Amino acid sequence: MARYCGSVCRLCRRENQKLFLKGDRCYTEKCAFERRGYPPGQHGQGRIKFSEYGLQLREKQKIKRIYGLQETQFRNTFENAENMKGVTGSNFISLLERRLDNVAYRSGFANSRNEARQLVRHGHLTINGKRVNIPSFLVKKGDVVEVTKTSQEVARIRGALEAVKRREVPQWLELDAAQCTSRIRDLPSREDVTAPMEERLVVELYSK
Numbered sequence: 001m002a003r004y005c006g007s008v009c010r011l012c013r014r015e016n017q018k019l020f021l022k023g024d025r026c027y028t029e030k031c032a033f034e035r036r037g038y039p040p041g042q043h044g045q046g047r048i049k050f051s052e053y054g055l056q057l058r059e060k061q062k063i064k065r066i067y068g069l070q071e072t073q074f075r076n077t078f079e080n081a082e083n084m085k086g087v088t089g090s091n092f093i094s095l096l097e098r099r100l101d102n103v104a105y106r107s108g109f110a111n112s113r114n115e116a117r118q119l120v121r122h123g124h125l126t127i128n129g130k131r132v133n134i135p136s137f138l139v140k141k142g143d144v145v146e147v148t149k150t151s152q153e154v155a156r157i158r159g160a161l162e163a164v165k166r167r168e169v170p171q172w173l174e175l176d177a178a179q180c181t182s183r184i185r186d187l188p189s190r191e192d193v194t195a196p197m198e199e200r201l202v203v204e205l206y207s208k
């Protein structure tokens, strides 16, 4: 599958916001956005006035980059949200949050969603005792995500669990750091996601 291989800090600068894509480094003074908090490129420091379409596009790109998805996957998730009962925007965010790579990141098994995706791909996680290596797998209420016994001593995973104290584990997850397990207490609702996102703009953009 295609994936973005360029500088991820550039993405934060483009979206004019810290997207926390690099794990530990994002919390230090080495963060590129802290040092150069303006869009990249020759005209980055000039005044930028967005049209309505521009605002919608930037918001869509920002959310897509936060979750590390490519356009097709992002769009498919949106279409699934549209086919669900309820508010499309909230369903959309809930579906993004329920992805296994996101759950691994939120639980603190990895420092970034990129790292979490690699954990899943390399078979370090199980759901209800069964190994799952699909990052887009959607968790359900009551599922238990666990780091496999052999992977529990991996220094990177242990280090990430230490670092999770810096960010909060959301209420809908019940983390047992000693056992390296995370239980899905409830499905995530829109209110559980505190990162600034205006999914309304994505709905408007895709409804054109």
Ligand code: SF4
Residues within 6 Å of the ligand: 008, 009, 010, 012, 013, 018, 019, 020, 021, 022, 023, 025, 026, 027, 030, 031, 032, 033, 034
């Ligand atoms: Fe974004 Fe993290 Fe890079 Fe800072 S260090 S610009 S938050 S990815």
